[in-house]
Structures are given as structure tokens and as C-alpha cells.
Amino acid sequence: LYSWFLSNVSTRLEVAPGEEFRVAYEESKKLSPPSAFLLIDRPVHITIARMWAGITTWEKLKLCWMLVRETLLIPSADELNEMVENLKQTDAMTMAVMELGSRFPGLIEPLMTERDQYLSYMLRKKASSVSEGVRIVAVVGAGHIAGIKKFWDEQIDLHRICCMPVSR
DSSP states (O other): HHHHHHHHHHHHTTTTTTHHHHEEEEEEEETTOOOOOOOOOOOOHHHHHHHHHOOOOHHHHHHHHHHHHHHHHHOOOHHHHHHHHHHHHHHHHHHHHHHHHOOHHHHIIIIIIIIHHHHHOOOOHHHHHOOOOOOOOOOOOOGHHHHHHHHTOOOOHHHHHSSSOOOO
16 A cells, blocks of 8 residues: 555656655765765665554554545645655654654654664764765655664664564
């Protein structure tokens, strides 16, 4: 359902799925000195499995219904572009995540908090392995910036946030 939803949104916006990664890669090639291009987000199958395990059966039903409804009622391309521009503001993104969290509390930990920890861990790991004076450019979603900063100096249990949930 989520893939179907994203496919419909990207079709309406006339943007290929993953376009932001292609753009980031192209921009990274322009840097001087050249930089390495790394995809550092937690694998999506782990995030989705942990999100699914974090919500109740009732919330799963509500989430599925919401995805179907939102896919069938996708606004026009102009309205979607306006929504995207609004979400580019960190406060708007935070508000959208908070609204999602109020409807589905079990999604926030795996979708945002754990990914913020993972991104922070991976960026720190990369930063510790490069020579002094070498810049690292990270392209992340606006909603993750505050969390990456928050977890930058904290000990992160990578195993805990990357293990697949146990089936019930």
C-alpha cells in the first residue's frame, strides 16, 4: 500500500521515485575535492518491519485505510507541490510527524527516532574515518536534522535499532 501511495504521488508530481538520491549523487560529483557518495539511511525493510511491529492491529487497519483513502484522493500536482514546499520548512515537517504520531504513536520510534540515531551513528562513523579538513556533505530529510544533532554525542546501540522484530 505504501509503495502504491508513493508511486501515485510521484506520478502526480512527475518525479521519479528516488529522484532526490540521483540529484544528491550528481551534486556530490561537483564538489572539489571529489567526495564519496554514501547512502547511509537504515535499510527500508527494517524500518517498515519495525514500524509494523510497533503498532496495534487496530492501528494497522487504520493505517491501511488511510493509505488507500489518501491514494484515491491525491490532490492535484499544484496542490501537492504546494504541500511539499510547506513541508520543506522544518517546523511544518515536525508538525506533520507529530500529527502522524498522534494517530499512530508506535510509528514514531522506528520511523523517526531510530532513524535519527542510525543516521547520526553513520555520519559520526564516516567523520571519524576521514582526514582532517575533509568535508562531509550529508543530504537528509529536514525532519531528521534536529534528531541527528540530538544523538550526535550519545552512545547508540546499533544492534537494537537494526534488528528485525520478533513475529508475534
